Amino acid sequence: MDEVTERQHGPGRLRLDESTREHLEVLAEGAAALAEFSLAAISIRDADELEVVAAYGPGVSEAIVGRRLPVALLEAELAHSDEWGPWRFVPHDRETPEIAEYGYVSDDVVVDSPNAWHPRDLLAAPLLDDDGELVGVLSVDVPLDGLRPGKLQRELLEKCAVVTRRAALVALERMELAEQVRLAQQTRDIIRKALGEPTLALVLEASRSAIARCFDAFGMWLTTFDAQGGTSTSWYAEGAETDPLLDEVESGAALLAQRCWAEQRVAAFSRAQPDAVGLPPDEFDQLMRYLERMGIGSVLLVPLGAGTECLGFLSLTRISASQRWTDVELDAALDIGHDLGIAVANARQVDQLRRIDSYRTELVNTLAHELRNPLFTVAANLEMLEDSELEPFDQKMVTSASRGVARLSSVLEDLLTMARVADPHAVLEAEPVNLLEVLAIVEEECGSVAATKEVDFVVHPPSEPFLVSGSPDELVRMVCNLSGNAVKYTDAGGRVDVRLTRAGDEVVVAVQDTGIGISEDDQRQLFQEFFRSTNPDALERPGTGLGLAIVERIARRHSGRVELSSRAGEGTTVSVTLPLV
Structure with missing residues (x-):
């Protein structure tokens, strides 16, 4: 069976909940039984590739589930196929060398007949959505009688394709809904952690690894703008030990972030999507060459902001340029841009309050110390006057002045104590x-x-x-x-x-x-x-x-x-x- 899959590279990338996966496996089994074939597989489209998500037949599931095949390669193969209603049949003698590398070949013995099914024959039904876009493929292999389908079996195959298409579209809707729920839950957790942190460094520490995992990203960098026009950048990638130098692209990314925030959108771009950035061709080429040197094939740039002000941007990166950023991910990313923007704004205000508090503490300390010396001089002179022989009225005035000095000294002591215990930089020597x-x-x-x-x-x-x-x-x-x-x-x-x-x-x-x-x-x-x-x-x-x-x-x-x-x-x-x- 020239299965619509890629060579075995480990588990696939599509996220399917267990219920949806079981539903598709039942569909594959039902398709095989209805069409009277021994083997069947269902592949779902993910950007420019198809991934096998369900298979039926002895040993087939373990061999091919998770494999991926470029959509363009399949379309080229089907261009010279025979049309059997919704099905496309490619005899083994028309098979191209490119598709041969991706196929699964059954070990079943070929029957001795001119109309015998050949192990390298391909029979696949493209599954189209209501707009005619390819969303998946149903394929079958090894007819029970060992022969290529005749008229009656082709009618059964046509019914099978119609039923499978409807069920596959429902499964895709469930998969998208499950993805929306997953992203919503994870983004809530991320923002809850970020909003609870008082400094920008802690905001980043609390959220960066969770964001990368949430969006299945290889890494990310987050740049924030300060009130003076400067920037602060934090880079994160699983297992990375050193930060990359982002100076070459940061200014261009900052301008793009400003534009995206004004338009309330995110920008997902790769070599295959140059228009998403809106940069001149030479600048886009420079940007991509720089990213490719770092092993990055695709980027999702998310502006961060609060109100009308853009406060920075989040760049999520993927190694593969073919792994498309889904509409669900784009919507979730924009929501994170809003919520992280609030966290950044809060951290900036807290930092500003800390600076004000430090300045106030320093000011109080300085004033209190400057007042101490002249106050000590006044107190000393009043003590000398109290020891002198004064008229009753003068003695009363000196006593009153001494009480005022004592009260002022108490105020100064309280001010100094308050400045010391309220100073965020004062270390408690416990x-x-x-x-x-x-x-x-x-x-x-x-x-x-x-x-x-x-x-x-x-x-x-x-x-x-x-x-x-x-x-x-x-x-x-x-x-x-x-x-x-x-x-x-x-x-x-x-x-x-x-x-x-x-x-x-x-x-x-x-x-x-x-x-x-x-x-x-x-x-x-x-x-x-x-x-x-x-x-x-x-x-x-x-x-x-x-x-x-x-x-x-x-x-x-x-x-x-x-x-x-x-x-x-x-x-x-x-x-x-x-x-x-």
């Missing part, structure tokens, strides 16, 4: 910290202030030590800020309790007070820098609005989280949960 020791320091620092205000300050130390990994100074500052706030907003006769409790592999530091409480509206903004409560009673008590913001940043630096529960007039509980060592 060590094991016993929280019992932290509570002892907090009790000493905050207990005396609470006593002055006639507030009961009670620390409940646990019976066992709790070790966390972090900075002792920062953890002391965190619990002191919580305790100091609780004391500040609790009136005389009230109570503040500090507790440590275990929760699985975590420890909870809870500070509970019976103070003035916090309204629901204020609770939503409490951890913002410089926020002060709208409660007039709270505003009368001095503060910088940085205390809880510092607590939240320190907790985050220690892989912890902060929770707050409060009701106006009924007190507040703030809890920090940290992982135990």
Whole structure:
């Protein structure tokens, strides 16, 4: 049987779900039985090739399923065939040397008859869609009687071809639908991973191998544009150890990406598809020669963007120029271009916010340090004046100025602490910290202030030590800020309790007070820098609005989280949960 297949090169490329493949195998078996032949095979078109996807007959399936044959070669062979209705018969003596290399020859013995079937005879029925395009081929071999079909058998063959064509078209629709579902699921997974990453490098790391696998691509490169007009490129190919130099083609690809984004399309091109790029012939030839030196035969260029702005492009590559990019893949690729564009835009904004945050931290540090020296000078001179013999009114003014300097010093200390714990570049030099020791320091620092205000300050130390990994100074500052706030907003006769409790592999530091409480509206903004409560009673008590913001940043630096529960007039509980060592 001169089967419409290619030489054996391993498994085929067409993706068929098990149900569709079984359906086609049943069709092949039914075609053989209906036409009274021993062997049958069904091939489906994939771009410029046909792939055998189902076969029936002893040992045939293992031998030929997955083989591929160029469509042009089959069409040339059928050009000098005999027409038997929808079938084409090529006797063995008309066989061309080119097709002979692709055939499957049965071992069945030829019967002794002038009308005997020859092992190299070809009988195939092209399967056409409603537009007359070739979508597949049904072929049969080895008639049960060993003879070439007569009139009656040809009628059976014609019915067989009609039934098989209809069933094959249904199978192709199922195959395309299954491919759409597969791509939709995989692209959702890819974008979910990409959108969850805060930096462009992590976006690429999370998505590049999955994208290549999703589109059956040999490799890919992704180029993004920055706000200053520069580019950043990442290359990925399975097993590749070094990145190729893409400078020769990147500028042309960037212009093409801009055009594709404006037209909302992708560009799939190869030597056989020069028009898809829209480049002048000499530029296209230069581009293809460069890609071919890298072993690339086909490229799918996908623009990335958000809104009207093109933010870069994704180039998917295949080694074979004959493996066509399907319409389903083109649609899915454009969707990925939109979603990855959003991921790139998000990463760019996060990066910009980081730069702004770093600049702000540097600015606060500089200002605080510059203010420290003159403030120290003022404080020193005020101390000297306080020790002098002054008139009562002058003494009152000096005392008031000293309180102002002390408050300003506190603000500067908070600013410096906030700048340090909020700095994304500041490395946490962690060590094991016993929280019992932290509570002892907090009790000493905050207990005396609470006593002055006639507030009961009670620390409940646990019976066992709790070790966390972090900075002792920062953890002391965190619990002191919580305790100091609780004391500040609790009136005389009230109570503040500090507790440590275990929760699985975590420890909870809870500070509970019976103070003035916090309204629901204020609770939503409490951890913002410089926020002060709208409660007039709270505003009368001095503060910088940085205390809880510092607590939240320190907790985050220690892989912890902060929770707050409060009701106006009924007190507040703030809890920090940290992982135990």
